[in-house]
Amino acid sequence: MINLNPKELNFLRYMRVGRLATLSAKSEPHLVPLCFAFANGAIYIGTGPAGKKVRNILQNNRVAFTIDEYSEDWDNLRGIMITGEAFILEKGQEYERAKKIMFNKYQQYEKLGWKDGHDRVLKITPQKVKSWGLEEKAK
Numbered sequence: 001m002i003n004l005n006p007k008e009l010n011f012l013r014y015m016r017v018g019r020l021a022t023l024s025a026k027s028e029p030h031l032v033p034l035c036f037a038f039a040n041g042a043i044y045i046g047t048g049p050a051g052k053k054v055r056n057i058l059q060n061n062r063v064a065f066t067i068d069e070y071s072e073d074w075d076n077l078r079g080i081m082i083t084g085e086a087f088i089l090e091k092g093q094e095y096e097r098a099k100k101i102m103f104n105k106y107q108q109y110e111k112l113g114w115k116d117g118h119d120r121v122l123k124i125t126p127q128k129v130k131s132w133g134l135e136e137k138a139k
Helices: 006-014 052-059 093-105
Strands: 017-023 029-035 037-039 042-047 062-069 078-089 120-132
Touching: 006 037, 006 078, 006 120, 017 052, 029 042, 029 052, 037 093, 042 093, 052 078, 052 120, 078 093, 093 120
Parallel strands: none
Antiparallel strands: 017 029, 017 062, 037 042, 042 120, 062 078, 078 120
């Protein structure tokens, strides 16, 4: 498991949208904004079973995930880029734990009618983390 500093951990828990980059079998990039939850050293994302990101991960599970916050004052730009491996969870204890974490952060999952046996959880295991703008500013 990769070590994150307290500011990175807080940022991951606070932010609500990130961008997932995957590659197709033909090395065509696919980038999509997604809601995510962070817990137990992993990123969890809910998805249907047949989207492009799922197809790409089944062929190449190396991914990049970026969470950032824009500011017109570029001295205040903040973010984290995570590279790692993605896994598709369809059932089991970790699937249930991840689903509970995601449902606690986003009530929309339940409202939209999550279907066990159909919907999936993507799990990203970070291998490298690069963050910017999260350090304390000198006064």
